[in-house]
Amino acid sequence: MALYTLAREAEVLLEIKKSKFIGRVRPVATEEEAKMWIADIQKRHHDATHNCYAYLIGRHQEIQKSNDDGEPSGTAGRPILETLKKSGLYNVAAVVTRYFGGVLLGAGGLIRAYSQATAEAVQAAGLVREVPHTPYLLKMDYPWWGRVEHLLHKEQHPYDPPEFTNRVTVRVYLAEQAAGSFLNKLAETTNGNVTSEAENPVLLRLPATPPDPDQQRD
Known part of the structure; x- marks a missing residue:
């Protein structure tokens, strides 16, 4: 359960x-x-x-x-x-x-x-569900940010506000079952021009639909 x-x-x-x-x-x-x-x-x-x-x-x-x-x-x-x-x-x-x-x-x-x-x-x-996610720090040159931003919006993975210095960096949080697919799409979208570094897993509090107690009774 x-x-x-x-x-x-x-x-x-x-x-x-x-x-x-x-x-x-x-x-x-x-x-x-x-x-x-x-x-x-x-x-x-x-x-x-x-x-x-x-x-x-x-x-x-x-x-x-x-x-x-x-x-x-x-x-x-x-x-x-x-x-x-x-x-x-x-x-x-x-x-x-x-x-x-x-x-x-x-x-x-x-x-x-x-x-x-x-x-x-x-x-x-209200309820929230704590789901393990792995943060990935993405680094890229400015020309690639538009494509990455579009992908982030499309895939709807949570991410922190990007930082714009000499390069663009953004931290995206990926559930275990979604990480491989997202990173493959990222590589395809940017022709491999974005680096990703996995960080220590964290628990994210996500909105949840409560179970119906009446349906769980014997």
């Missing part, structure tokens, strides 16, 4: 049978960062009935934690965690704050409420 990270922090507010549910999600790099963020929300909403949370840390979701914060066991923290997992996320923390409105929801109602608050917060945050 492809894994994604959040594009940004987000917050949503739901009202279900007079209870208010505030769903929040945030990208985090470490478990310590997740704990600090959760503690800050608990402090800010110390008057809430519950501050239930979950987080996933590691590209393979190695660290998985959830907490019901006083809700019946398995009705809050676990649904939050499962919603994050079904969304294909990693390095993410979520907190759903509940202000009780006087109407009991029952176990099923709680599970649906906490899942919905989390899912809507994830949707509001």
